[in-house]
Amino acid sequence: ILPQLAFFLLIGACLATDDDAHAHVANQYKKEDGHGKFSYGFDITNGIGAGEAGDEHQVKGEYHFTSKEGLPVKVSYTADENGYHPHGDLLPTPPPTPQAILKALAYIDSHPHWEPRSVHPHSAPQP
Secondary structure (H helix, E strand, O other): OHHHHHHHHHHHHHHHHHHHHOOOEEEEEEEEOOOOOEEEEEEEOOOOEEEEEEOOOOEEEEEEEEOOOOOEEEEEEEEEOOEEEEEOOOOOOOOOOOHHHHHHHHHHHHOOOOOOOOOOOOOOOOO
16 A cells, blocks of 8 residues: 555646646736836736835835645735835744833833943043
8 A cells, every 4th residue: 555655645746746837927017107116917827926016115015826735825015215024924923022021121211321421530520
């Protein structure tokens, strides 16, 4: 039974990559207005696709594909003077900041660091 299982797994792997090998562009577009605004996008028959629109100040876009596990993955993003900002259900997110850390940060903010001015024994007193 083990050789038969290996054979079926091999056939399954070949069929899975066969979809990508025969994939082709199903839809694509590209637009530019000559003044810096643009948009483009494409979709491929294997489920991969992307789209983006913007100008020299801000870009919004998305891309999507199907994971190896068969789950649809979609990431949308903006990019502007503040950087690249992706959003998607499968992107990692940081854990919440512990309450003790938030309390310590609030304390630090409310008590700014103060250093006394050093007084040299041979210097004239400051008015």
